Amino acid sequence: LVDGFAEEEPKAVDRLRYFYCSNLPPRWLIARDLAKQLIQLGVVKSALDIFSDLQLWDDVIECLQMLGRHGEAERLVRDRLAVHETPALLCCLGDLTKDPEHYTHAWELSSRRSARAQRSLGLLYLRQGKYKECVEHLQLSLSVNSLQEKLWFTLGCAAMNIDDLPLAAQAFHRSVTLEYDHFEAWNNLASVHIRMKQKAKAHKILQESLRCNFEKWQIWHNFMLVSTDVGEFADLIQAVHRLADLNPKQLDNEVLKILTDAIVGNIPDARGTLAGRLLVKALKMFGHVSAKITTNEVVWQQYSRLQFLKAEQGTPDTDEGKSEAQSAREKVGAGPCWCGPVVLTNTCPVKSDHEWNLTEFATVEW
Secondary structure (H helix, E strand, O other): OOHHHHOOOOOHHHHHHOHHHHOOOOHHHHHHHHHHHHHHOOOHHHHHHHHHHHOOHHHHHHHHHHOOOHHHHHHHHHHHHHHOOOHHHHHHHHHHHOOHHHHHHHHHHOOOOOHHHHHHHHHHHHHOOOHHHHHHHHHHHHHHOOOOHHHHHHHHHHHHHOOOHHHHHHHHHHHHHHOOOOHHHHHHHHHHHHHOOOHHHHHHHHHHHHHHOOOOHHHHHHHHHHHHHHOOHHHHHHHHHHHHHHOHHHOOHHHHHHHHHHHHHOOEOOOOOEHHHHHHHHHHHHHHHHHHOOOOHHHHHHHHHHHHHHHHOOOOOHHHHHHHHHHHHHHOOOOOOOOOOOOOOOOOOOOOOOOOOOOOOOOOOO
């Protein structure tokens, strides 16, 4: 399309006949789109030539930075500033020199309407670890332009670092509102609610995160821990089963013990339903886990406890399963199986959320 503008055929008089019905965008706009596509393909030098011909200086400076020609980019910015000062050029100079004064000057020059200036200033403080100052400037940027979905996520991460949990929850909520499939934001929002002692809400939020990304083992690990905490044993079994496929080394032995204790003791889950109904699903889960991890003593211990429980309940074919679990435990040196009584309360056995090592995702790169 770009090359077609320079062709002599067909004649201009013939082209004008279809001018209004073709809705053809201007040449410079098509050329700019071509240059952006070239950047995505890694052909930055060709994109730089196109931007230079179009005199799109902001894009030219960005390409020079990508090519590592920072000195040339700074000279170009200063030359353009000598001709005419603009907030965008001042922000580019601030990116190159890391001087916050340039962002402040851009903010004042724009009559305090440059979201870019405050965003860049906030990100500068973020990289320096000054989270309180970062939050202040990111909030100013978002007050000018609230449709910066990545910036909402960054604000949430910064707010978590200063323990401003209500602000972090608001920021992550706005992030997923603008971009629903942002699984990192869903995950961090759940972590914020865990810190706010709202574990049931965090459990539901993690389910949304898993809908957005079913393959991230860190989210399944968090889901496993939170499901244990709130007593959602059916979800716990699903999480352990999936985590065994994605990253079996991250399985928590204490979680497996809690699940087994709940089923053996037949205690009620978060919905008031007795956990004993999950015996068959738990046995299938332990069978899957034991195939992935063959040398974990705790896995075989809990597996054999459930096999003995199944035998005591008189379920058919239990002798074979019990003997397999017992022999497997002895192979790993676990000793004889203990299947004594389990003393439990009527509430699910949980750990304090301060003991769980929940995974949180860091802010995105700009």
